[in-house]
Amino acid sequence: MSDTTINDLVGCIYDAVIEPSRWPDAIEAIRVHYQFQLAMLGIMKLPTIVPLVQVSCNVPQQYAESLPHLTMHIPELWGGPAVSARLPLEEPLLHSRMRGFETKDHNRYYLDWVRPQNIVDQVVILMANDRTMNASLGMAVHADRKPVDDTELDELRILAPHLRRAVMISDLLDASIEANATLEAAFDAIGSGVVLVDKDLGILHANTVATRMLDREEPIRYQAGRLDITRPLVPGQLEDTVRIAASNEAGIGRRGLSLPARRGDNSPVALHVMPLEQRSDRAGLPNRAAAAVFIADPVVDSNIGVDAVSALYGLTPAEAKVFGHVASGRTSTEITLDLGIAPSTLKSHLLRVFDKTGRRNRVDLVRLADQFSIPA
Template structure:
């Protein structure tokens, strides 16, 4: 059989309606993985009298087609068609069985494509969030390999101050800190209790250079970590001290928190009591306590004082004029 990737060649799509293509309607409204040949629904004489055959199929030396539906969801229908030349016989039952066996593989390929598209969209949203940060952020694997660097971090890497890349591995200009940085990153990968979710601050700059500090934090298991796999650590590089709290998007990215959990973390991490947090957010104290339990688990903390330290340590304001992104 001569193959056609779709039963809609451009001239057909322009010149014929849905019901004018022989056999198409029956396939669209029929079952998936059920091939239907044109001559199984009409005689050859009827086919040859159709405008579709006289004006399109016949002049191209074609005889009949066989179409099967391999995807049917709320937003699309996937069809594949095979067309025979006029010089050969009608499509056989064995050939239709072969197409039926092929159909599930086409559906699997389509679903895999969907998953890859979703992963690309998710990763793109997270990249946009990190690029909006005013501080440098580098995501690394367990051995310190640089997997992603936002705009500020790329600028530092290009000037090799206060960080640089050696064979793709993140390095600090301060020789005393260089080994400690990689040790902290490795600790983040294994959820080292000594490192904790509040991270660890390490001086990056060498003598005579402007001060710079790296905060190494574990990248929580969840959507963000999956988007940058095999990233396991987030290295925030600060060259200024800021009292501004981190944005909701930053906390969502780091710890895979829900929007409600982020709001509670910012309130409690900002020093408010459970009662005042409840009043501030317009919810009950029991709701705050429920969210806190989940926040403690996701951030590997146990006390409010640790949450206050966490929010203070990762304070990273958005770049001026940047529009915060809701990526929850």
């Protein structure tokens, strides 16, 4: 698959983040490109079992109507509920290579739904599978299509992180607009500087912390109508990174890119560019927003990874403090003493952090913080 095709498909995926009604177009584009018989995307909010997105491409009406009555039999085909719960995220799973495939001839879903459509295999990509959300894309292989090979699975591995990112960002933006009216309000509530820019580095929004940085021109500045790093280690690096974010989503990866810079006293400072292209019309984001640039405050000891996670997952200030301490590896005793709270209060905050982030334990929270952390 060429870079152009990758970018086209990725663009379709993020079009759906801007406008959920475009999900059918995105899934159909993937289905047609790989010549799958049908494709189905399901995004379910848990534990309320509220469907956020349900898309069926090329599924005959009679089978679309009968599917809800058969879904209870699907986990058996993948090794049973316990095995299904542990399936990896972002990995294209070819059913014929999975444990449980051998049970198909005795499975009602297979006998009543799969076999009558002459489907011989399927690829499933899980984007979320925890107590807060279940999201998956299933694509069926017709008997007339050649078997799915490793090259195609490798190509789907390129698309899978973008699918998952689109699903998670859609959910986060929806949660943010409900809790904060706009994502800008969430950015204004955190301790790191955040600047939303267009593809040409024009400033569309700067939160309170970033505005102070711009006023003193440290470590960022407003020059010739564009955002710039006051003392970049590599001239033009910010411009190049935002350009990639705006025009080549596949090139910037899942977590954005980190940029090292220097403060006036020559101490290191780090910026983090997170792509926003294709989703700027939602959740109050300014139109044309291509990227969010996170900057650690040069005055306070701010953890940009913690701040980014706190904003995106809608953590309250108290929950953000607890999250930051946990991410730093501090014990419960140390946290309660430092924050002056009771152990029961700490437990309540932690449970809410686990619930909002979809993580199960402290180790998962540390890993989540590390995903957004940037080197000094």
